[in-house]
Amino acid sequence: MEFQVRITLPEAPNDNLAERLNPHGIVAQFRAPVPPQTEQDIFAGDLADNLVSEGIVSEERRGDLIFFFE
Numbered sequence: 001m002e003f004q005v006r007i008t009l010p011e012a013p014n015d016n017l018a019e020r021l022n023p024h025g026i027v028a029q030f031r032a033p034v035p036p037q038t039e040q041d042i043f044a045g046d047l048a049d050n051l052v053s054e055g056i057v058s059e060e061r062r063g064d065l066i067f068f069f070e
Contacts, residue, residue, distance in 0.1 A: 006068040007047060020056050040069050
């Protein structure tokens with residue numbers, strides 16, 4: 001499944017944090033969602049993990065991330 005994704009913080013809605021991870025695309029391992037979770041929920045969690053591990057966003061700001069999937 002392929003998504004276009006934008007990840008922002010409330011104070012910087014025009015700064016797409018997904019581009020800081022990989023401007024050419026991000027690959028996530030497929031895992032079947034367990035309702036009420038969706039594929040997008042799983043992918044958002046993976047992206048948040050990557051943003052934190054790369055030091056782009058602190059663990060404390062993880063809950064503030066806003067995900068837009070297309």
